Amino acid sequence: MKFDLGVTKALLRFLGRPEKTFPAVHVAGSNGKGSTSSLVAAALTASGYQTGLYTSPHLADFRERIRVDGKMIAQEDVCRLLTLLWPHVEKLSATFFETTTAMAFRYFADRHVDIAVVETGLGGRLDATNVLRPEVSVITNIGREHTQILGSTLSAIAREKAGIIKRGVPCVTGVVRGDALNVIRRECRKRGSRLLVRKKDDVKISASTLDGITVDASAFAKHFARLYVSLAGSFQAANVAVALHTLRVLRERGWRRITETTTRSGFARVQKTTGLWGRLTVLRRSPLVIADVAHNPQAMRSLCASLRQLGLRRLLAVFGVMQDKRYKPMIRSLGTIAARAIVVAPTTSRSRRTGELAAEFRRQNIPAFEADSVSSGIDRAMRQHSRSAILLTGSHFVVGEAAAFLQGKKYLTINQ
Secondary structure, rough: OOOOOOHHHHHHHOOOHHHHOOOEEEEOOOOHHHHEEEEHHHHHHHOOOOOEEEEEOOOOOHHEEEEEEEEOOOOOHHHHHHHHHHHHHHHHHOOOOHHHHHHHHHHHHOOOEEEEEEOOOOOOOOOOOOOOOOOOOOOOOOOOOOOHHHHOOHHHHHHHHHHOOOOOOOEEEEOHHHHHHHHHHHHHHHOOOOEEOOOOOEEEEEEEEOEEEEEEEOOEEEEEEEEEEOOOOOOOOHHHHOOOHHHHHHHOOOOOOOHHHHHHHHHHHHHHHHOOOOOOOEEEEOEEEEEEEEOOOHHHHHHHHHHHHHHOOOOOOOOOOEEEOOOHHHHHHHHHEEEEEEEOOOOOOEEHHHHHHHHHHHHOOEEEOOOOOHHHHHHHHHHHOOOOOEEEEEOOOHHHHHHHHHHOOOOOOOOO
């Protein structure tokens, strides 16, 4: 991460300032920002707006990051934009994420999108996406992550995330209490921004399966009874609440095609509409193989709680994690639902060594086997599942590489 937006601004100046040509929803947060972004984008598409969606990282295909109405950017457009930018990328020593962000914004401008939903990469204040002046700023939640960059306390991390709040632009947050919320409140007061805070009872789950959740929700000053969302996991309730409040703000700001009917349609088809996967996603039914990109302690606690609520216990966990993650509390959470573990190191220089992970599982009295690759770990899991469900988790890299292997596709890793 560069502590300067200068390179991103220089790339965008060369491209004709495309970020000025479309309205946007800007989404930051420690967990849930991908799901929240996809829910908002799906509802906007269902409302008849041509909608850009920029998320990261991708799982199996770079083009997942840049979509319009759910369709991935064409390979030809990736080549065209990268060829156009490359001399400036080299001259400015632009990072992968700075380059990708500039490509996405130019693509959205070229497609004349009505609106774009843009997810931050890391943090907020100095993230390459923070050149936007959005219709609404969204902060899903705050957890301890990337502490070597964002700070060691929740307050410090909240200050970085709150850096996306713009003067006079409404802010919606899923942070419900504590120092992090106080930081967001102060930033909103300082910038004259209206703040909408999710309440814990905004969304109540009435039914939950591996295919999705049905909830009763309050938003738009009205009640959504039996709202179906095609995303599994009780942890999605908070994301649904934040998405609903975001859509409410957009409607108040003139996006009048957003209605209860279009919101229901978008949420029911969010996976098909946006291509979102890797959030308690079933990859196979026999044996049952579930993938989730939980990559920090907060996300892992939520995932394991959802699995317990679904009656899934004594799973075989295929687990790998990056070096900068707090892996011990993640493994403690997995201890509540996993009977065995196969630890793997994804194909990236950022992977934590399997020996450390296996030792921690054994300290939790969970038998652990070290695999020399994600593919060999999955191969072993498929042969040894003994009717147990298999959970692939710990990192976007684990899930992406695992899915590519199961689908017989080539996997190209990146370090971002």
